[in-house]
Amino acid sequence: MLRLLISFCLILGLGACGSSEKKEEIVQEPMKKEEASKKDNAEAKPEMKKEPVEKATHWSYKGAFGPQFWGNLDTKYELCKSGKQQSPIDLVWKRPKKSGSLVEIAYKETALKTMDSGHSIVYPVDPGSMLMHNGKAYDLKMFHFHSPSEHSLSGKNFPLEMQLVHIAQDGQFSIVSVFFKVGAENAMLAKMWANIPAEKKQVKVDNDFLYTPSVLLPNAKTHYNYIGSLTAPPCSENVNWIVMNTPLEASKAQIDAYKALYKDNNRPAQSLGGRDYNNY
Numbered sequence: 001m002l003r004l005l006i007s008f009c010l011i012l013g014l015g016a017c018g019s020s021e022k023k024e025e026i027v028q029e030p031m032k033k034e035e036a037s038k039k040d041n042a043e044a045k046p047e048m049k050k051e052p053v054e055k056a057t058h059w060s061y062k063g064a065f066g067p068q069f070w071g072n073l074d075t076k077y078e079l080c081k082s083g084k085q086q087s088p089i090d091l092v093w094k095r096p097k098k099s100g101s102l103v104e105i106a107y108k109e110t111a112l113k114t115m116d117s118g119h120s121i122v123y124p125v126d127p128g129s130m131l132m133h134n135g136k137a138y139d140l141k142m143f144h145f146h147s148p149s150e151h152s153l154s155g156k157n158f159p160l161e162m163q164l165v166h167i168a169q170d171g172q173f174s175i176v177s178v179f180f181k182v183g184a185e186n187a188m189l190a191k192m193w194a195n196i197p198a199e200k201k202q203v204k205v206d207n208d209f210l211y212t213p214s215v216l217l218p219n220a221k222t223h224y225n226y227i228g229s230l231t232a233p234p235c236s237e238n239v240n241w242i243v244m245n246t247p248l249e250a251s252k253a254q255i256d257a258y259k260a261l262y263k264d265n266n267r268p269a270q271s272l273g274g275r276d277y278n279n280y
Contacts, residue, residue: 067267085273101224119232143162158181178247224243
C-alpha cells in the first residue's frame, strides 16, 4: 500500500505525501506486554474466507452427456430442452431484402492467442474490436470453430464453421458465423492451427504475430439474421445471429487437422418454431 501511495505521489509530482511543516514530536511510554497483545488482537484483521468455486456441470457432444440430454444435466441448462429460440437452425434460401440489417465491422489488431477449451479451439482477442449491427455496438471477445458446421443452408452443412462472439453493454450476445468449404489452403488458418497448444485448457500466445480478425470474414457481407441462442449449455437465448452466406475456403488437410482434434463438435439443428429469419 505504501509503495502504491509513494508511486501516486511521484506521478502527481509531489515528491512525497505529507506536510512540510514541523510538528511537535510526541513521545509515548512503551505499552506493557499484556496491553500490546490486547491492542494487536483488537486491530487484527478478520480472517478472509475463500468462497468455493462453483464447478460447471460436465457436458459433451456424444453419449449420455450429449446434446439431446443437455437440458437434463443441470437446472441451469433447462433452456437447452425447453427454449423456444434455440440455435443452430437450417436456413432455407429466401429472396434477399435490400435493407433492415446493417452490419459494420471495426476490428483491431490482436496478438495470436489460442486455447483448447476441451470442446473447441478458441481464439481470444485483445480489447477494442467492435461490431455495429443496426446501430448497436458489440465487443468482440473471441471466436471458435465447429466441425461440421452447426448452421446449414437449405439442408447443406459445411465442413467447418467459425463463430465470432460479441457482447453488448446490456449483456446481449451477437455472433457472426462464417462457413468454410474445401478449396485452397487458407494462410490465416495455417498460422492459427500451428499455434494450438499441446495441452487442453492451456493458452498459447504469439505476441510477435499480430492480425486483424476481419481477414477471416468474406468480402461479400450478405447474410442471414435471426434471434436464437448459444449453441452450447446453458443455451441462453436472445442471441443476435448474423450468418454469412458466402463461405471461405480451407484445404482438406486443414479441415482434417481440425477434425483430428474435434470431430462432430456441433449441435444438431433446432426447431424454428414461430420464429422468422431474413436474408440480406
